[in-house]
Amino acid sequence: MRTGLASALIVLAASSAGVSGCADQPKSCDVPAYLLTSDSTLSRVASVVKAGGPLNILVVGSRSSTISGAEGEAYPVKLQAALREKLPGIPVNVSVELTPRKTAGDVTPGLGKLVAARQPTLVVWQTGIVDAIRSVDIDGFREALDEGVTALRNAGADVVLMNMQYSPRTETMVSMNAYIDNMRLVAQQRDVPVFDRFAIMTRWNERGEFDLFSPVHGASLAKRVHSCLGRALSTFLINTARINSAEPEARRQ
Amino acid sequence: MPPVIDQVVGVRTKASPASVKRDAPVVMIPTPPRERELRLDLLRGFALWLIFIDHLPQNLLTWLTIRNYGFSDATEIFIFISGYTAALVYGRAMRERGFIVATARILRRVWQIYVAHIVLFTIFLAEISYVASSSENPLYTEEMGILDFLKQPDVTIVQALLLKFRPVNMDVLPLYVALMLFFPLVLLVLQRSAGLALALSAGLYGLTWSFGLALPAYPNGVWFFNPFAWQLLFVFGAWCALGGAKRMSRILSSPATLSICAAYLLFAFYTTLTWHVPQLNHFMPHIAEQWMYPIDKTNLDVLRFMHFLALAVLTVRFLPKHWPGLASRWLRPLILCGQHSLQIFCIGVFLAFAGQFILAEYSGGALVHFLISVCGILIMCAAAWVFSWYKGVAGKGGSRAKSADGDADLAGGGA
Numbered sequence: 231m232r233t234g235l236a237s238a239l240i241v242l243a244a245s246s247a248g249v250s251g252c253a254d255q256p257k258s259c260d261v262p263a264y265l266l267t268s269d270s271t272l273s274r275v276a277s278v279v280k281a282g283g284p285l286n287i288l289v290v291g292s293r294s295s296t297i298s299g300a301e302g303e304a305y306p307v308k309l310q311a312a313l314r315e316k317l318p319g320i321p322v323n324v325s326v327e328l329t330p331r332k333t334a335g336d337v338t339p340g341l342g343k344l345v346a347a348r349q350p351t352l353v354v355w356q357t358g359i360v361d362a363i364r365s366v367d368i369d370g371f372r373e374a375l376d377e378g379v380t381a382l383r384n385a386g387a388d389v390v391l392m393n394m395q396y397s398p399r400t401e402t403m404v405s406m407n408a409y410i411d412n413m414r415l416v417a418q419q420r421d422v423p424v425f426d427r428f429a430i431m432t433r434w435n436e437r438g439e440f441d442l443f444s445p446v447h448g449a450s451l452a453k454r455v456h457s458c459l460g461r462a463l464s465t466f467l468i469n470t471a472r473i474n475s476a477e478p479e480a481r482r483q
Numbered sequence: 484m485p486p487v488i489d490q491v492v493g494v495r496t497k498a499s500p501a502s503v504k505r506d507a508p509v510v511m512i513p514t515p516p517r518e519r520e521l522r523l524d525l526l527r528g529f530a531l532w533l534i535f536i537d538h539l540p541q542n543l544l545t546w547l548t549i550r551n552y553g554f555s556d557a558t559e560i561f562i563f564i565s566g567y568t569a570a571l572v573y574g575r576a577m578r579e580r581g582f583i584v585a586t587a588r589i590l591r592r593v594w595q596i597y598v599a600h601i602v603l604f605t606i607f608l609a610e611i612s613y614v615a616s617s618s619e620n621p622l623y624t625e626e627m628g629i630l631d632f633l634k635q636p637d638v639t640i641v642q643a644l645l646l647k648f649r650p651v652n653m654d655v656l657p658l659y660v661a662l663m664l665f666f667p668l669v670l671l672v673l674q675r676s677a678g679l680a681l682a683l684s685a686g687l688y689g690l691t692w693s694f695g696l697a698l699p700a701y702p703n704g705v706w707f708f709n710p711f712a713w714q715l716l717f718v719f720g721a722w723c724a725l726g727g728a729k730r731m732s733r734i735l736s737s738p739a740t741l742s743i744c745a746a747y748l749l750f751a752f753y754t755t756l757t758w759h760v761p762q763l764n765h766f767m768p769h770i771a772e773q774w775m776y777p778i779d780k781t782n783l784d785v786l787r788f789m790h791f792l793a794l795a796v797l798t799v800r801f802l803p804k805h806w807p808g809l810a811s812r813w814l815r816p817l818i819l820c821g822q823h824s825l826q827i828f829c830i831g832v833f834l835a836f837a838g839q840f841i842l843a844e845y846s847g848g849a850l851v852h853f854l855i856s857v858c859g860i861l862i863m864c865a866a867a868w869v870f871s872w873y874k875g876v877a878g879k880g881g882s883r884a885k886s887a888d889g890d891a892d893l894a895g896g897g898a
Contacts, residue, residue, distance in 0.1 A: 293625045300621075331628070363628050367704040368781075399843045400626040401540045402835070403611055405651045415777055432541070436849075442622070443843065452622040 259439055259458035261430050266462065268423035272388040272471040278351045279473050283320035285313070288348050288387075290337065291356030293330045294395050303453045306354075308460025309467075316464060317473070325350075333361045335374040338381065345385035352467070353382050354425070356392035362409045372412040379420045390467070391417055391424045396431035398443045423470045425463055431455070521809045521818055522802060527564045528821030528867075531831055533557035535859055538652050538835035540842065542852040551759070553751040554778055554790040558655065562713060563791065565659065565824075566720025569666060570673065574725060577670055586667040593663045597646075599829045600656040603836075604643055607650050608633075610836050614843055632702070642701035649700070652832065654707040661698075661710040662717045669718055677722055684718035687711055691782060705781065712782040716791070735796055744793035751790050819867035830866050834859040 278285050289295055289306045296304045310324035327344060329337045334357045345353060355378065361371045375391070382389045393410050410428055417424045435442045440455055533548045534557045550556035569589075577585035615630040632639050632648070642648035646657040673680040690696060691712045697705035719727075734740055754775070757763040778784045808814060820827045838855040845851075 294622075297621055298624060330625075359625050360628075363625070363631070364702060365700070365704050370703075395623065395626070397623045397626045398540060399614060399620075400623070400629060402538065402839050403614070403629050403651055404626065411777055418772065418776075436541075438848075449621050451620065455622055 261462045266466050267469040270421045270423040274388040275352050275471040285322045286350045287324045287352045288350035289326045289354045295356050297452045300449045305456040305460040308457050309463050312461045312464035338374045338378040341378050342381040342385045345387050350387050352388040354390045358409045359394040362404050362406050368408050375416045389422045393428045396428050524818040524821035528817035530557040530560040531820050531827050535831035539838050544856045554787045559791040562716045563720040566717035567724040570721030570724040596660050603832050647701040658708040681722045684715050688715040709782050744796045747793045816864035823867050823870040
């Protein structure tokens with residue numbers, strides 16, 4: 231009952247706040263501050279932004295990093311738009327490397343070469359879901375992540391890890407917790423930030439922001455969720471890189 | 484843990500083969516308890532409820548379950564009590580009717596648990612197939628890959644029958660099968676020398692950690708509950724039932740032990756708090772984190788085991804055997820559930836599936852979610868009541884008079 235009341239209040243507050251908001255932005259998909267920052271930093275991103283760009287971001291991810299049939303509305307595209315908006319005057323490019331149906335262990339060997347070829351400042355590595363579905367050996371998963379993060383760093387990129395989506399319909403059929411925990415562990419040991427997509431979406435679902443339970447929604451639900459994720463990720467990157475988004479605004483003078 | 488032994492007349496066995504050692508621990512073989520140890524039933528019923536709630540997706544009631552307040556959870560309670568009661572019942576059978584008969588009886592129990600597991604697997608398969616094939620949400624194209632395993636039914640189903648392929652939340656019964664399968668041997672050693680059995684068990688636990696012993700699972704990975712590690716809790720439960728608890732009772736009730744336990748529980752509580760309130764993380768020293776994590780459930784992390792011990796010590800201390808509340812009407816449902824553990828466990832798993840299904844198909848608000856949890860628990864209680872009633876009626880039939888077999892329920896543990 232209390233959550234119901236709380237979410238009603240939040241929706242109310244959000245909708246009144248959203249009146250002034252930009253139109254294509256969904257009414258509210260706010261994320262608590264602690265999920266939008268990290269103790270780890272992104273030093274390369276910070277210095278590139280300070281130098282005026284260009285900021286090249288490569289998203290390496292499975293099928294949940296895109297929306298089939300609406301690729302232009304997936305979170306990487308939204309991330310690019312949001313960053314361009316928040317970092318005026320700095321060229322931002324987000325590209326995507328899809329690795330559908332591949333576990334972390336499958337992806338890891340190619341990461342070094344990928345970074346060498348594309349030269350991104352930052353790699354957002356979204357992974358874990360395929361491993362969880364196939365219930366890959368947890369130690370193997372952790373080692374693969376560890377190797378992957380090291381390879382990305384050695385190749386000269388900052389790294390952000392991104393975990394799974396929260397999917398209430400299959401929540402009890404795929405056990406995610408061990409994979410989420412181990413990703414967090416690797417992140418802690420390697421001092422790499424984690425964008426906790428799982429926690430964020432869990433929260434949205436609990437607050438009634440999105441009805442993630444629903445079996446059929448067409449692409450519209452997916453589009454809205456991705457739009458919110460893209461914005462949240464942009465805030466996360468800016469906070470984590472400790473970029474004062476007002477600072478590089480040369481145009482103000 | 485609970486000194487059932489207090490009420491149980493200890494009988495000395497004839498000197499064990501190692502009779503040379505005069506100080507070899509006296510083996511206490513309990514005769515059938517006149518009155519049941521209601522605390523065991525109560526706590527096991529409690530664990531059953533928690534397992535049911537934990538198997539449902541996160542909801543309000545989840546916050547009542549102990550895994551949110553410390554390292555260990557209902558599984559530990561369950562395995563320990565199962566070991567404890569198995570030792571009570573089959574220990575008596577072994578003493579009165581010999582190794583072969585007791586073994587046969589244990590194996591019959593193993594078979595029951597195995598069949599129960601397979602039935603649950605079938606139900607799960609039906610549910611997962613339906614959910615996965617009826618959903619078209621483009622947000623979750625990947626998650627629907629859960630059905631991939633059905634592309635090779637020949638392999639998958641055989642692997643399931645071999646207990647190597649187990650879907651989520653179906654790990655407890657296979658663990659129980661494995662533990663019970665070796666229980667005749669364990670019991671044999673326990674009755675010769677309880678200390679030796681416990682030492683062997685701890686040794687196996689140590690070997691598991693140093694050499695990474697594990698049972699392979701399908702399609703890859705290992706058993707979620709590693710029997711080589713979890714046997715420690717089971718054997719420890721059995722050891723307590725056969726006199727260990729009594730031997731330890733002085734240490735257990737000393738103020739020093741109690742305060743150490745309380746301090747440890749507080750530490751665990753604080754640590755779990757940092758998981759839920761990440762802002763607190765700044766107050767957790769980095770070194771402590773590096774040392775503690777990951778807290779391994781698969782191999783029954785020492786931190787978890789200690790946490791369970793601390794909980795058990797405090798429970799025994801503050802829940803006296805003759806606590807009048809045990810006879811109260813309000814605790815009756817819990818006790819009844821605990822007395823039919825295998826059945827209630829299975830019903831709980833089934834209800835969790837059904838609950839998930841309802842939530843998935845008819846969208847679940849917090850309220851529906853809450854109602855499903857409560858209804859599930861009510862159904863479990865009603866079923867337990869029916870089982871008790873039936874047992875009472877069947878018992879009146881008289882002639883069967885196999886009191887020991889009837890009590891197999893007590894030992895059932897049902898995981």
